[in-house]
Amino acid sequence: MKKRTLKYIYIAVVLSFSLLFVAKFGGPAILKAYVETGIGNCRTLPLLCFAPEKELVNPEIDKTYLSELLPYTFPEIEISIPKGFTVIKGEVTKVYYKKRKYNAKSPVIYLLYQKPKFFINLFPQLKKQGVENNYDFLTRTMNAKVKDIDNVTDVFFVIMKTIFTPNLGDQKNIKMVKFESLDKRGFITYNLNPPENYFDCDVIRSDDTFCKIYIKDKGARLDLDKVLAIISTLNTSNTSTLDESK
Numbered sequence: 001m002k003k004r005t006l007k008y009i010y011i012a013v014v015l016s017f018s019l020l021f022v023a024k025f026g027g028p029a030i031l032k033a034y035v036e037t038g039i040g041n042c043r044t045l046p047l048l049c050f051a052p053e054k055e056l057v058n059p060e061i062d063k064t065y066l067s068e069l070l071p072y073t074f075p076e077i078e079i080s081i082p083k084g085f086t087v088i089k090g091e092v093t094k095v096y097y098k099k100r101k102y103n104a105k106s107p108v109i110y111l112l113y114q115k116p117k118f119f120i121n122l123f124p125q126l127k128k129q130g131v132e133n134n135y136d137f138l139t140r141t142m143n144a145k146v147k148d149i150d151n152v153t154d155v156f157f158v159i160m161k162t163i164f165t166p167n168l169g170d171q172k173n174i175k176m177v178k179f180e181s182l183d184k185r186g187f188i189t190y191n192l193n194p195p196e197n198y199f200d201c202d203v204i205r206s207d208d209t210f211c212k213i214y215i216k217d218k219g220a221r222l223d224l225d226k227v228l229a230i231i232s233t234l235n236t237s238n239t240s241t242l243d244e245s246k
Helices: 002-038 094-098 118-122 124-129 134-142 152-164 224-232
Strands: 054-057 070-074 077-081 086-090 108-114 175-181 184-191 196-205 210-218
Touching: 002 152, 077 108, 077 224, 118 124, 118 134, 134 152, 134 184, 134 196, 175 224, 184 224, 196 224, 210 224
Parallel strands: 054 175, 086 108
Antiparallel strands: 070 077, 108 210, 175 184, 184 196, 196 210
């Protein structure tokens, strides 16, 4: 699985940079045209025009709701999840989201994990652009928009945003928020569109470990406050037990 994951990531990187260097000397207009022709525009792929619309700092967590969650322990991840969800831990890869189908009728939550500086080790050239850790990489990716493209690096992050974001249903309804709470910060991209809600949560802990929590909420049982409560229970490999204070 690890070799296959890296294979798909490297293929995406090689193809992206091969095309980007061809367009390098064309200026912002040609770079934007390249993205719109090859990937999409704001109409066909609204994600390319979205960025966080607000920031949630230390949001209040419903402790009563926390008591209803069930603890799950996987290698590298501990988290509490609502009853009725199938939980799967996978690997970070475009194919994992886009092509692998999970056809169970129940709601499902996918968990993905990477070590500190994973993305910087994968793309060391980004250090020259001031990207030093997983959070810097995530921030540039989530804020990438076609209209802001000015150079090849901007195009790279727009491409990564499409690779990084799983299916969220009808993108016309998606929203994105930035959050910070205790030892965690990150971004939540979500679509509240009953009878099926979607949440894509990209979480960076204070030690720069990365976790993605992708929720396909069949039945639309969850809202943003409940998802923030779920995130608050997350701990990664360098912590042996869930923080009972949350």
